[in-house]
Amino acid sequence: MGPGPSDVPDRVLGALARPTIGHLDPLFVGLMDDIKTLLQYAFQTTNSLTVPVSAPGSAGMEACFVNLLSPGDTVIVCRNGVFGGRMQENVERCGATAIMVEDEWGEPVSAAKVAAAFAAHPEATTLAFVHAETSTGVRSDTAALCALARDHGALSIVDTVTSLGGIELQVDAWGADAVYSGTQKCLSCVPGLSPVTFSPAAVARINSRTQKVQSWFLDMQLVMGYWGGESKRAYHHTAPINTLYALHESLLMLREEGLEASHARHHRNHLALVAGLEAMGLEMAVAASHRLPQLNLVRIPPGIDDAGVRQTLLTEFNLEIGAGLGALAGKTWRIGLMGHASTATNVTLCLSALGVALARQGLAVSTERALAAANAVLAS
């Protein structure tokens, strides 16, 4: 129950361990087509360039930046947590200039500040921000931010690593242009792949580049040739065959449950966890309007030893929760309820375990009251 990787269901691990076949085998090529279709459903898009990058989410982020940016570009980058800073690194390593829009860690991206940044930098070609900040548990208004980019003739790059499958994400309806995610959060697949999707406008920008993409491995024109379209597939790299089996299975599971049902489940378990934590006397660190149901930031009560509590959970309950990051380090815990791990059982386990760990440090909390509050939500 940390910030990911989330627990991987047996069905996905079983798929992972199927015999490795050749990456040019006709059966595997069929699987690649299925994965594209299933990813389009997960992203709610008809973008034909919708594929998993053969590396973790950080590489998916880099794929978006190196393909869309050219040296000299101006990019508005929103930072309200760890990953905005990483975006800045990516922009600068592309030889582009990052105009930073800063918000407090724990707050969503301010659309007003972004509008002001566009007004001050009409030359900006791209807006980059994080939909669901894994470091803070905050959701930003992706539809509004993408609309701002579009209104200023810019393309949007959106980090959906933690949102995909857990909360609403409408790539087409919201007009997001380059979107990357990870497999190890709400998809409950193993880490190692980064689903990405590029809008027609993003593809047009890629196809009109005058300078080659600085990364050969992440060059989407080459990746497009490999994942196929009209023409014959061209060998680019050896796909991580088994991890793709696992992604296929986890995407099938998401489609079987249905996106809306998955979102509703994440929301319900989140409300139950919050009710339980609050009944215990703990406080959430993020305003209710911006909370991610899949990643819950809880304030560490005064006098409680952060690492000690996490150690008790890990060694006595086999339960991992995440530490706070940056300005929130030592002040918050990050409790994940992601994908397959977003269950009533995990809500109950976490509340019970926290009750014991806090009592160990002399903070008397009523686990009974917490469980009753959580169960009331789960039963509703």
Add this chain to the structure above:
Amino acid sequence: MGPGPSDVPDRVLGALARPTIGHLDPLFVGLMDDIKTLLQYAFQTTNSLTVPVSAPGSAGMEACFVNLLSPGDTVIVCRNGVFGGRMQENVERCGATAIMVEDEWGEPVSAAKVAAAFAAHPEATTLAFVHAETSTGVRSDTAALCALARDHGALSIVDTVTSLGGIELQVDAWGADAVYSGTQKCLSCVPGLSPVTFSPAAVARINSRTQKVQSWFLDMQLVMGYWGGESKRAYHHTAPINTLYALHESLLMLREEGLEASHARHHRNHLALVAGLEAMGLEMAVAASHRLPQLNLVRIPPGIDDAGVRQTLLTEFNLEIGAGLGALAGKTWRIGLMGHASTATNVTLCLSALGVALARQGLAVSTERALAAANAVLAS
């Protein structure tokens, strides 16, 4: 029995499917240390920067180039197959100049030509070449080429994707500076990781860079911080946990067998296959002195339909062999005997199946004689 991915043993698939734990879990951190030690054994090196890049071999190649090169550098690149061309792409995308040393596909890299290139380009900082060319089945003299680089004050970048575990590879004794490999060839692990190792001289060059590495994901200074040394591990990206379980298992298997025994097994099965193919009247496409035992290039006899034979093998014998590439396309097959798949059984299966497929196209070959020749080698 193609050019890779090779068959993955059940023991490795079983490790792959173990429950996913957190990438910061103390147990996982211990596994990372074990993997480093096992990789040092496989590479025959004491280099402390010896880690698996969290992406396929192509990304390992890119990691070597983007970390060692800076814009304006001159690099001597040897091309005697597909992967030399890919190296050229990498050099140019780093803003460096590639001086190409060309050899025929099917021939090893000529040390004399490399010496001439260094004489003509004393400003060259780096020499890049392929130890075992997957596209042609040719081995080049890595010790001699690394010595040439050293003699000219240059660092060497060596592609060992297909050699690691299958033939002798002495990173320290040969003085190779930046070496990358893949997991899906002679290690018989699933694809998706690229073991790399950097010599102290390579690390010194990385640490003295004045310009950031253009790839954030592949920046070895950041990767070093994650894979640890003296200091605390710093989060860089989410490691592909399960694939690392599999790599750990396959490296354990290699150490259990022993490098020399593994090389001897690859060599014996190769000799048996060649004896069988020649007894069948087929010809090898590479001179005996340069042949890779793990990847056997066979000339397609006149009048035989390349794709038809491979189709028969695949559909009737569940056996994949590789097509020729580039100038060798349609003229050769590439038969892999890699890692776990380098067995007497596979030699026999391949000879028998080829006998049927060739007979189907009207070429009468004596499978009986081929099997006798192969078995004579296997029994010796």
